[in-house]
Amino acid sequence: MTIKPIITVPNEILKKISDPIENVGESEKKLVNDLFETMYNSNGIGLAAVQVGILKRILVIDVSTKEEEKNPLSFINPVIKKISDETSVYEEGCLSIPDTFIEIERPKICEVEYIDLDGKLKNIRCDGLLSTCLQHEINHLDGKLIIDNLTKLKRDIIIKKISKNKKNPNRVIV
């Protein structure tokens, strides 16, 4: 397994639409393992392939808490089939937008069809954090980010701050 560098804004690849997987083979299985390793290494709860620069419709999630056993979930070609009218609001972060948290309202429950690592078509009904996380990651596969709904001014401020931090990797906040 390999920890891959995570791509951050304003890299244009994050706006691209990922391609569906036609066959689940060894390279897809290796990619899923790499995504898990990269996600756990960054303490994230979800990661899409595009965030490591690979435009394939693959994503991984683990919303288990530190006290719980790991619960790695992987989704290939996920499609949202149903959403609830009821919504919930979480303060969301994103590994591609460091140090930024934005309140996002989404459908509380979603039903998602996807292909598993054995190539089988599956269906999952999600609620709570898993539902929000899965919707966030599926947005990545369509080139959508949590900053997209902000005004251009707010978005530019966030991107400028992140770019600046990158240039000064040794800067500390005290």
Ligand code: NI
């Ligand atoms: Ni994200």
